[in-house]
Amino acid sequence: MKILVLNGPNLNMLGIREPEIYGDRNYTALVSYIQEAAQELGCEVDVRQSNHEGVLVDWIQEAYGKFDGIVINPAAYTHTSIAILDALKSVGIPTVEVHISDVSQREDFRQISYAGRACIKTYMGLGLEGYRQAILYLKAYLENKYITGEEVLNVLSLVAHKSKLLKDSVVVLDGFTGFTPVQN
């Protein structure tokens, strides 16, 4: 199972950057942490970081047909980038969003996540551990051990739709043809 791990702008400054928010471990430590977690979980990872939105879009596009899953921390682009959202939707690769800090408890401008709309799961506020959780989740998801809330809703609405069709066909067909709902 091949997983692409993408990190957005300023994550290369971990350890120096606002340690009270992001901790004191640097980016090299993050990469080692992810690689060790992946090895433990039996996954192959390619960990990359860029400060440039277009580079992240290129990497997402290039992942098509090459990676089974993506873990992404789009950093500040989380809150601004429709291009990254569109790229994730274009390739349709199952993606998990990670934030080191708990963005839900921070400034208003961090309350929107565009990329998150294309993700099957988000981990935030767990520090580096969030990346391990994300790989674990993706692995289970790709092995079909998880079913998302959205998938449950899709199945339920399909059942509801079908049963309405069935009900309507009883009304229509019973009067004219005598077909039973089962034949319909």
Ligand code: DQA
């Ligand atoms: C971040 C949260 C973002 O709001 C911020 O712009 C980052 C890092 C995080 O990992 O907590 O750069 O994605």
